[in-house]
Amino acid sequence: xxxxxxxxxxxxxxxxxxxxxxxxxxxxxxxxxxxxxxxxxxxxxxxxxxxxxxxxxxxxxxxxxxxxxxxxxxxxxxxxxxxxxxxxxxxxxxxxxxxxxxxxxxxxxxxxxx
Amino acid sequence: xxxxxxxxxxxxxxxxxxxxxxxxxxxxxxxxxxxxxxxxxxxxxxxxxxxxxxxxxxxxxxxxxxxxxxxxxxxxxxxxxxxxxxxxxxxxxxxxxxxxxxxxxxxxxxxxxx
DNA sequence: CTATTATATTCCTATATAAGAATATGTCAA
DNA sequence: TTGACATATTCTTATATAGGAATATAATAG
Numbered sequence: 001x002x003x004x005x006x007x008x009x010x011x012x013x014x015x016x017x018x019x020x021x022x023x024x025x026x027x028x029x030x031x032x033x034x035x036x037x038x039x040x041x042x043x044x045x046x047x048x049x050x051x052x053x054x055x056x057x058x059x060x061x062x063x064x065x066x067x068x069x070x071x072x073x074x075x076x077x078x079x080x081x082x083x084x085x086x087x088x089x090x091x092x093x094x095x096x097x098x099x100x101x102x103x104x105x106x107x108x109x110x111x112x113x114x
Numbered sequence: 115x116x117x118x119x120x121x122x123x124x125x126x127x128x129x130x131x132x133x134x135x136x137x138x139x140x141x142x143x144x145x146x147x148x149x150x151x152x153x154x155x156x157x158x159x160x161x162x163x164x165x166x167x168x169x170x171x172x173x174x175x176x177x178x179x180x181x182x183x184x185x186x187x188x189x190x191x192x193x194x195x196x197x198x199x200x201x202x203x204x205x206x207x208x209x210x211x212x213x214x215x216x217x218x219x220x221x222x223x224x225x226x227x228x
Numbered sequence: 229c230t231a232t233t234a235t236a237t238t239c240c241t242a243t244a245t246a247a248g249a250a251t252a253t254g255t256c257a258a
Numbered sequence: 259t260t261g262a263c264a265t266a267t268t269c270t271t272a273t274a275t276a277g278g279a280a281t282a283t284a285a286t287a288g
Binding site: 116117118146161163181182 | 232247
């Protein structure tokens with residue numbers, strides 16, 4: 001069996017570095033295909049192909065504007081990945097418990113001050 | 115050009131669903147290769163191969179224990195993914211700004227009270 | 229040493245890219 | 259319609275799996 005399709009889920013779609021670059025770019029606002037290609041220094045057909053993959057996993061949406069097609073990031077599509085990694089936050093966030101403690105403390109102080 | 119190697123970075127390594135399952139399993143503690151294979155319902159060689167990929171990107175470590183090889187999760191290796199997705203948190207966390215505001219407020223109050 | 233158990237590696241095959249090149253399709257202006 | 263620009267698709271090729279099967283290597287018990 002070969003590797004899963006890049007369009008099989010978000011995890012596979014973002015495995016490609018250039019697609020992550022596109023996502024980063026689109027986080028600043030919608031962009032045309034040529035803008036994407038220029039920003040990444042790749043050719044237009046490759047940009048179209050990457051955008052197609054991102055569209056198939058619903059990480060971007062498109063709208064026509066004249067001859068152009070403006071792609072917009074659907075950041076919410078990245079939530080599953082964020083959620084999954086959150087499970088392992090305690091591996092590097094050693095102050096997690098202490099911050100939680102701190103928040104509870106100052107919140108109780110707030111109550112007294114109100 | 116083909117797809118990047120699964121061992122090229124953490125993003126490619128975790129694209130495979132079974133490798134994510136292994137990571138989930140190892141988050142409960144170290145496991146032998148056969149334990150991993152049994153837990154996922156796959157054969158031992160496939161488990162070994164997946165673990166090799168995870169090891170090459172430093173997501174797991176190994177130690178020998180008799181005839182067994184116990185694999186342990188290095189959760190910190192997932193931080194790059196977590197950090198990247200964090201950039202897009204505001205797409206689904208609409209109360210993010212307000213929480214930030216709140217934290218600043220109570221912290222300034224703390225200073226006054228001390 | 230030998231048998232047993234545990235793990236890793238090799239070989240094979242079907243499949244899925246990603247990039248380049250060429251081309252098709254779409255949209256608008258005159 | 260024709261020309262110009264923007265985008266999408268098709269075709270080809272080199273490469274990288276992931277799984278099964280078979281085998282090699284490692285470690286321990288007796």
